[in-house]
Amino acid sequence: MRELREFRKIMVFTVLVTFMVSMLFIGTSCKQKAVAPQTTAAKPVTITWWHIQTADAEKALWQSLADEYMAAHPNVTIEITVLANENFKTKLTTVMQSNTPPDIFQSWGGGEMNEYAKAGLLKDITANLDSGGWRDTFSPGALGAYSFEGRNYGVPRDMGMVGFWYNKELFTKAGIDNPPTTWTELLKDVKMLKNAGITPIAVGEGDKWPGAFWWEYLATRIGGQAAFDAAYSRKGAFTDAPFVEAGNKIKELVALKPFQNGFLGATQNDDAASMGNGKSAMDLMGQWAPGTYNDSSADKKGLGDKLGWFPFPTVEGGAGNPTDALGGGNGFIVGKNAPPEAVDFLKYISSVDSQIAQAKINLSVPVVKGAEGGLTDPLLKIVQQGTAAAKYFQLYYDQAMPPAVGSVVNDSVQGLFAGTLTPEKAAQQIENSAAKEIK
Structure with a gap:
């Protein structure tokens, strides 16, 4: 009997020790789960965007597209600067001379863009266009106005004739x-x-x-x-x-x-x-x-x-x-210091839906395939047809x-x-x- 009681004591003690060790392990495990790193929020990013659409409906459309993008990307802030044409050119010259171009800004392609590219003031987005079929969404002639020596620095949003x-x-x-x-x-x-x-x-x-x-x-x-x-x-x-x-x-x-x-x-x-x-x-x-x-x-x-x-x-x-x-058209080019999010936003405002919205308020003659349905103004349809029929298109x-x-x-x-x-x-x-x- 004495041996039996001793044996029972040993068994009880063993069970208690086992239980305590188990609880200690569970507690430690829970504590490790509690302090495990959470998915960190995306780093805050600010995009500077300059455009020259001063008409109320046009400003409102660009603002709404920026708001939509920011809502889907809470870490991104888009700072819009609206300038009349000549004021834009003057202010852009100043920031270019100081080597601080905006992230996304108005361009007509051609000679001035080429000079900025040669000066190293623009971001090469060729790889972005080649990835995922973005390039193929544009009319080749329109996109060509935003390339220099085989590299792309921006995209068109509009092309038409005077x-x-x-x-x-x-x-x-x-x-x-x-x-x-x-x-x-x-x-x-x-x-x-x-x-x-x-x-x-x-x-x-x-x-x-x-x-x-x-x-x-x-x-x-x-x-x-x-x-x-x-x-x-x-x-x-x-x-x-x-x-x-x-x-x-x-x-x-x-x-x-x-x-x-x-x-x-x-x-x-x-x-x-x-x-x-x-x-x-x-x-x-x-x-x-x-x-x-x-x-x-x-x-x-x-x-x-x-x-x-x-x-x-x-x-x-x-x-x-x-x-x-x-004639010619309008588009946007990308400054040399622009974050990746700026290129992603540029892709967003170059979508079919965005182009249709622009066409509906007569802001753009579409250059993205499939967006021509948004062009409801019969006069702009005539302009588009004239542009397409031109055997020679002279850029301004x-x-x-x-x-x-x-x-x-x-x-x-x-x-x-x-x-x-x-x-x-x-x-x-x-x-x-x-x-x-x-x-």
């Missing part, structure tokens, strides 16, 4: 049955509009580039692709006959005094207000014009069904094809060439509009810059 937007009601009032198809007819219509007490043409020549559209289109109609290619390749020159003759045509137009009062100091916004409020009959402008007319009008509705569109008239005897188009000179040359083009053409430069002197100034800057 043409004449006109007030059909004012044309009818002046007795004009159909839009002009030749330069001679255009000048005739200008005279008819003036005789009816109507300002024929709005132009914001204080911004310079609106007037450059005229000279560039005339050079395209007169000399065709061959003239520009020869001058740009330095096998020819910007003093060749088509460019001088383009200046003569502008001189011929200016002599008719077709523009609104104060046009030399007017901005493109003034130009838009003149059209949107029914004060001028015509405006040579890009595909974004209807939206600016609406926003600049007193009732925010613009011209509605009164607005029409026609392509730049042919010039009798010119070498250019009637379908040749001057201030985008196609180095920025310094583009600036001289705009300045020289302003001199033509002001009557301070002859066609020969304007062409010579442009040639002098091209000879220095185009390598």
Whole structure:
């Protein structure tokens, strides 16, 4: 019995020890689970985004897309800076000189973007485009405007041609049955509009580039692709006959005094207000014009069904094809210090759904496949069709060439509009810059 009691004591003791060891192990295990590292929150990231859409509906759309992205990515803050076109260019020059580009910012592709790329101020997103089929969602021609030496630095959102937007009601009032198809007819219509007490043409020549559209289109109609290619390749020159003759045509137009009062100091916004409020009959402008007319009008509705569109008239005897188009588009490029999230956000605003939303408010002529269904405005459909039909598409000179040359083009053409430069002197100034800057 004594041995049995001792045995029972030993067994009880053993059980107690085993129980305590087990509890200690369980407690330690629980404690280890309690202090195990949790999934850490994504690191906070700020994206700086500069755009030039100052119209209310356009600003609201960009803001809503940024808000959607931030809601899905709580660690990301998108700081938007909205600047009018010329203010944007001025401020961008300053930050580029200080080597601090925004993460995502407005671009028209071409020469200026190429200069930034050569200076190492942009992020190469070629690999991003090649990953997951992003590249294949774009129209190749539109995407090509945002590449340099085989590398991509941004993406387009919009591409279209410049043409004449006109007030059909004012044309009818002046007795004009159909839009002009030749330069001679255009000048005739200008005279008819003036005789009816109507300002024929709005132009914001204080911004310079609106007037450059005229000279560039005339050079395209007169000399065709061959003239520009020869001058740009330095096998020819910007003093060749088509460019001088383009200046003569502008001189011929200016002599008719077709523009609104104060046009030399007017901005493109003034130009838009003149059209949107029914004060001028015509405006040579890009595909974004209807939206600016609406926003600049007193009732925010613009011209509605009164607005029409026609392509730049042919010039009798010119070498250019009637379908040749001057134009370009808008897009965004990526600054060199942009975080990966900036490229991801750029992909987000380049989606089909985003492009459809842009088209619905006439912000963009879509460049992403499948988004053309969002283009409901019949006039913008005509612009899109004209762009597609162009056998030669001439990019705006201030985008196609180095920025310094583009600036001289705009300045020289302003001199033509002001009557301070002859066609020969304007062409010579442009040639002098091209000879220095185009390598």
